[in-house]
Amino acid sequence: MPAPASKPPKWRQIADEIATKIVNGAYRPGDRLPSVQALVNEGKGAVATVHRAYQALEAEGLVRTTQGIGTTVLGPNDMPPAVLTGAARLERLRRTGRPLAPRERYVNSRSVLRSCADPEIANLLGIDLYDEIVLRSRTFVQDDKPTVLALNMIHMRALIPLPELLDEGPMPKFRHDLYAERTGKTITAGPERSTARLASNNELSEFGIDVPTDVPVPVLVLRTLYSDEDGPLEVWEDILRPGVWHGGHS
Numbered sequence: 001m002p003a004p005a006s007k008p009p010k011w012r013q014i015a016d017e018i019a020t021k022i023v024n025g026a027y028r029p030g031d032r033l034p035s036v037q038a039l040v041n042e043g044k045g046a047v048a049t050v051h052r053a054y055q056a057l058e059a060e061g062l063v064r065t066t067q068g069i070g071t072t073v074l075g076p077n078d079m080p081p082a083v084l085t086g087a088a089r090l091e092r093l094r095r096t097g098r099p100l101a102p103r104e105r106y107v108n109s110r111s112v113l114r115s116c117a118d119p120e121i122a123n124l125l126g127i128d129l130y131d132e133i134v135l136r137s138r139t140f141v142q143d144d145k146p147t148v149l150a151l152n153m154i155h156m157r158a159l160i161p162l163p164e165l166l167d168e169g170p171m172p173k174f175r176h177d178l179y180a181e182r183t184g185k186t187i188t189a190g191p192e193r194s195t196a197r198l199a200s201n202n203e204l205s206e207f208g209i210d211v212p213t214d215v216p217v218p219v220l221v222l223r224t225l226y227s228d229e230d231g232p233l234e235v236w237e238d239i240l241r242p243g244v245w246h247g248g249h250s
Contacts, residue, residue: 010045019062036054056091086238107141108206111136114134115130125153125233134156148241155233164178179233187227187233190226193224217242218242222240224236
């Protein structure tokens with residue numbers, strides 16, 4: 001029998017409460033949220049706790065905070081303040097059911113079995129170098145401009161409860177939720193790590209960037225490790241288009 005879920009941290013409880021009000025229409029697009037200090041005065045939490053809740057909502061594309069104006073609810077056609085990446089996308093999907101940002105779609109969805117030739121990924125997944133993994137990838141496009149190349153490198157043991165992982169089309173439900181339903185095991189996210197490196201030729205092609213081969217193009221890579229009770233299960237990498245910035249919420 002699965003262990004009872006632990007209570008989310010206070011900042012997430014605050015963010016969930018506000019997100020629910022946004023979804024239910026209590027806060028409408030263009031509405032200004034109470035200031036951080038106002039929520040502190042109401043006893044919602046300390047300044048740092050409330051501020052982190054607002055950072056999470058902004059990273060998930062639900063609100064925008066502007067200096068001197070405050071925090072405003074975004075509408076369906078408003079551009080989010082930053083590119084949404086793995087952890088923020090999943091959290092927003094959990095809260096609102098919205099898998100994509102306004103004017104966003106994804107293309108080039110792929111799902112294949114691959115030999116893992118990256119020592120760092122193999123180490124994170126707890127497998128031997130060149131063991132097989134499931135590689136899922138897709139490119140997010142906003143206003144016809146590719147912004148994020150998302151890669152999911154998944155341990156082979158996930159295929160037992162989720163044979164649909166090898167289907168390129170969308171699943172009937174998000175795969176982590178399906179996995180939990182079928183195994184009774186909860187998938188949890190580790191901290192999001194960021195690093196900069198030079199883009200590969202394949203990545204430049206996905207982003208539609210045409211430069212001479214000797215011209216270095218830096219990209220920001222965000223990585224999150226997902227695990228269940230049995231150990232590492234999936235590495236999610238988001239490779240951001242050069243010049244695109246990320247509003248982190250860690």
